[in-house]
Amino acid sequence: MSQFAINMIFVCGSFALYIAIAIWARAGSTKEFYVAGGGVHPVMNGMATAADWMSAASFISMAGLISVGGYANSTYLMGWTGGYVLLAMLLAPYLRKFGKFTVPDFIGDRFYSSGARLVAVACLIIASVTYVIGQMTGAGVAFSRFLEVSSDAGLIIAAVIVFMYAVLGGMKGITYTQVAQYVVLIVAYTIPAVFISLQLTDTFLPPLGLFSDHVQSGVPLLQKLDEVVRELGFVDYTADVDNKLNMVLFTLSLMIGTAGLPHVIIRFFTVPKVADARWSAGWALVFIAILYLTAPAVASMARLNLMTTIFPDGPTADAIKYEDRPDWIKNWEKTGLIKHDDLNGDGRIQLYNHSPAFAETANERGWKGNELTVNNDILVLANPEIANLPGWVIGLIAAGGLAAALSTAAGLLLAISSAISHDLIKGSINPHITEKQELRYARISMAVAIIVATWLGMNPPGFAAQTVALAFGIAAASIFPALMMGIFSKRVNNKGAILGMLSGLVFTCVYIFLYLGWFFIPGTASFENVPANWMFGISPLSIGAVGAVINFLVAFGVSAVTEQPPKAIQDLVESVRFPRGAGTAIDH
């Protein structure tokens, strides 16, 4: 059976499973269709939250970025897990006690202002659309390989499928479908990793394999990897970074962005009890950590495997001949995501870091530049092929990658459409529209969002995980501070919150647009996105943390010179702090 047929069986099989579960679960309860997680045990809710959370960025893209960046990109690992600590302690239990369903609901009520509610909706939409661009990039990569088409064609096919998936809707809301998606996703991610860990280090668990000895050479895996990449002019994989400020701010942006993203927070609004909101955050992190502890092992092992493929006799010997290249390179060449250019005309593939520091060595070896361009986002999907694993493992990872990308993209589209049709149009502009009209607005906004995201996804502002990181920066700068101040301060009033959110949002977006193009439109960047141009060495990916500080300062400053919030609001803040009397968010 061809690999294409195997992939088809795995992808279609997993989708049939989700749909079957959706139909089975829907018969039981219509309420769950709207409110995910009500009456569900914290362990199940944690698993569903993990599926919601882990998208193309975590599954497809992140390990590729760590693979290329080494230690420096550990930020993604700490950033996208550490946020759950903030969620569990600073937001989830109190928002659950508050007892409404959306983030604009809380901000609108706590800051007693429809203006605050509108600003929250705007922040939510900007962050979510940016997030979807990243998802589409990842989904495009997965589809292009799976259907063996160019990456742009893959992106358009992905857009059509995501749109259908989201319009059919509801599937997203059913906790058991998400539990199934989680299982497919985590099995698809860990099985290849276990195989590769056994091959390279003879260790069953990849997180332990990462720190074990490399079987072939007998030295520790990471030491071996450092030696290999050093020979080819790259920075050591485990090398420390000089710009620690940027690394700290980037990690902080991702952490507080995690705690500010509406599609994650919403799950904690609806668990049965306040205590469950805390436990659910813990269980969600357990299930997320299974992938996140495996990812760094996947990253380093894939890098080593890639280098050994190109330099089968070691980095100091000749590279592999182009005509002898393995099948996986041929397959990915079709998508345009791997390119070979024989600069020195010797018929071999030289993969190295063409930098001034390495120029002399390159010259001695007769190399005229790096000849193989590998898109970072293909690494996880190509990983089983690189390691020569059996066909079913490759099919499995295709199914997992698509599950991750589609479920999160569809969930975000639903969040955007409900923000526009429910919070914006019905909540603010015209409260008298019928349910039918509301639904029509929801569909239209979904279509607009996917078209915008697909168009921008053709020339994305970064790799999938980087684009998603920008979305986190925006959420960090706008939504998280407003939520936290709403709970922990009785003094911050409507004016402070609105001006705080606006200044955090505008500052962060402008800084990002300056380097990555205005509204991410390709070719409109004001400065080239290189470290030399960054203010104080802070990259656009890290600026969200600074935006959050500005948000806090403006909000406290403005509130200090304006009036106290009304007594009723101060009582509301008091009441969310204590679990007693929470009641149920929904009856079940």
Next chain:
Amino acid sequence: MTVHDKNAEAYWKANLRLIIGCLIVWALVSYGFGIILRPLLTSITVGGTDLGFWFAQQGSIITFIILIFFYSWKMNQLDKAYGLDEE
């Protein structure tokens, strides 16, 4: 029960103390050991690299999980001790 009484205030203070304690550990393992203090940990080797690298790619995540479960367990005790738990 009014939420303004001394009991509720003491509960909130205890909660804040617990949060601050947990967040100090949270910052220490990630921003501390994982990033800023890494140069100080280079003498402790872990499988071909140093302890700072391990904290950045493994240790911080494991600590985060322990922190959330510790906080949830502790808060449930506080809820009961102050009589503010859900019936």
